[in-house]
Amino acid sequence: MACATTAAFASRILSRAHPPVLRRSAAFPFRPSSASSIGYRSDVSARSAVSPRLATARGPTVATSGARARVAAARPACPCPPLPRARSSLIPHAAQDATKTKGSVETHTDMSDDAPKTLKHAADRYGGVIVDPACLPDDIEIFADSLHASVVAWKEQGVRGVWLQIPITQAHLVGAAASAEFEFHHAEKTHVMMTRWLPGALEENHLPPNASHQVGIGAFVVNGEGKILLVQEKRGPAAASSRPNFWKLPTGLVEQGEDVPDAATREVFEETGVNTEFVSVLGIRHGHNAPFGKSDLFFLCALKIKDGQTTHPISVQEAELAAAEWRDAKDAFESEHIEKGSHMDHMYALCAAHAKGEYDGMGFQALPAGFGREGTVVTYSNAKS
Numbered sequence: 001m002a003c004a005t006t007a008a009f010a011s012r013i014l015s016r017a018h019p020p021v022l023r024r025s026a027a028f029p030f031r032p033s034s035a036s037s038i039g040y041r042s043d044v045s046a047r048s049a050v051s052p053r054l055a056t057a058r059g060p061t062v063a064t065s066g067a068r069a070r071v072a073a074a075r076p077a078c079p080c081p082p083l084p085r086a087r088s089s090l091i092p093h094a095a096q097d098a099t100k101t102k103g104s105v106e107t108h109t110d111m112s113d114d115a116p117k118t119l120k121h122a123a124d125r126y127g128g129v130i131v132d133p134a135c136l137p138d139d140i141e142i143f144a145d146s147l148h149a150s151v152v153a154w155k156e157q158g159v160r161g162v163w164l165q166i167p168i169t170q171a172h173l174v175g176a177a178a179s180a181e182f183e184f185h186h187a188e189k190t191h192v193m194m195t196r197w198l199p200g201a202l203e204e205n206h207l208p209p210n211a212s213h214q215v216g217i218g219a220f221v222v223n224g225e226g227k228i229l230l231v232q233e234k235r236g237p238a239a240a241s242s243r244p245n246f247w248k249l250p251t252g253l254v255e256q257g258e259d260v261p262d263a264a265t266r267e268v269f270e271e272t273g274v275n276t277e278f279v280s281v282l283g284i285r286h287g288h289n290a291p292f293g294k295s296d297l298f299f300l301c302a303l304k305i306k307d308g309q310t311t312h313p314i315s316v317q318e319a320e321l322a323a324a325e326w327r328d329a330k331d332a333f334e335s336e337h338i339e340k341g342s343h344m345d346h347m348y349a350l351c352a353a354h355a356k357g358e359y360d361g362m363g364f365q366a367l368p369a370g371f372g373r374e375g376t377v378v379t380y381s382n383a384k385s
Contacts, residue, residue, distance in 0.1 A: 224310025273315030
């Protein structure tokens with residue numbers, strides 16, 4: 001009976017076709033939102049953010065660990081390339097052509113040759129300016145004088161916000177900028193971004209804050225025998241050393257510029273060596289009090305072994321995992337470490353329903369960004385047409 005049940009379970013999984021490519025319909029008028037990474041406050045700033053075990057890499061919200069770097073160097077590149085689509089321009093560059101905007105070029109009006117020159121900059125689309133980091137003077141005194149002259153000129157021109165990026169090679173300029181009432185906005189591996197709201201107390205500061213969210217994924221993968229791909233963590237609150245019977249789904253963080261489907265398949269490959277394809281988003285968790293004061297978005301994704309295969313050997317990422325195995329569903333769904341009625345209990349119920357063919361989850365489609373912008377944005381829904 002057990003064998004028959006397992007076989008039936010596996011048959012349902014293998015018979016599940018990849019979700020159809022979704023198309024725009026009148027019933028689902030997809031409308032990409034409009035926001036700017038360097039502009040003025042929109043409803044929310046949500047990009048992938050940092051993890052406490054990761055060191056900053058390509059941005060303030062993107063990170064990689066030394067362990068992952070070593071594993072990546074030792075393991076061949078993931079044979080499952082990112083899903084093909086043009087990179088989104090939904091969040092456009094804020095800088096405009098400096099020659100077309102008042103006050104956006106170097107200004108020396110009413111200044112002698114010996115007077116401080118304003119810093120080279122470009123106007124953004126919201127009445128502010130973005131200082132050119134490649135043209136910052138290296139001398140602290142010259143920089144401070146030029147910054148002061150620039151602020152005076154920008155105030156006269158009605159400029160609102162100033163974005164000042166200081167490269168790590170010129171970190172000695174940060175103190176002078178802070179003395180000129182510039183505040184920290186965020187830090188990258190290569191630079192720090194500082195801002196100043198020129199209207200001061202006369203108008204509420206509308207400069208957008210730093211990214212507010214980190215984005216994570218969990219992957220639900222089933223093989224031809226109906227067994228689930230589960231892992232044991234080497235470190236952290238779910239570590240096998242403290243919870244030897246805790247088998248969980250592979251999880252990880254979405255990197256900057258990465259789509260959720262790509263992140264899910266990448267994390268599974270990095271941690272277990274299993275090549276997979278994205279099927280659907282089964283559920284989304286939104287929480288707060290994540291590391292470094294951020295909020296958290298977590299996408300639970302259903303994947304299937306790539307190219308219709310029924311099984312796949314496992315190669316454990318020893319730097320991060322204690323173990324990875326194809327195991328019975330009860331090892332996850334009936335775990336003593338998952339509290340009944342908790343959010344993960346609900347998430348696992350979605351996985352079980354998906355495995356039985358009772359729940360599809362949300363598919364995705366790459367839609368044009370619109371509004372005259374190039375590229376596409378990934379949209380998730382359960383629309384069928």
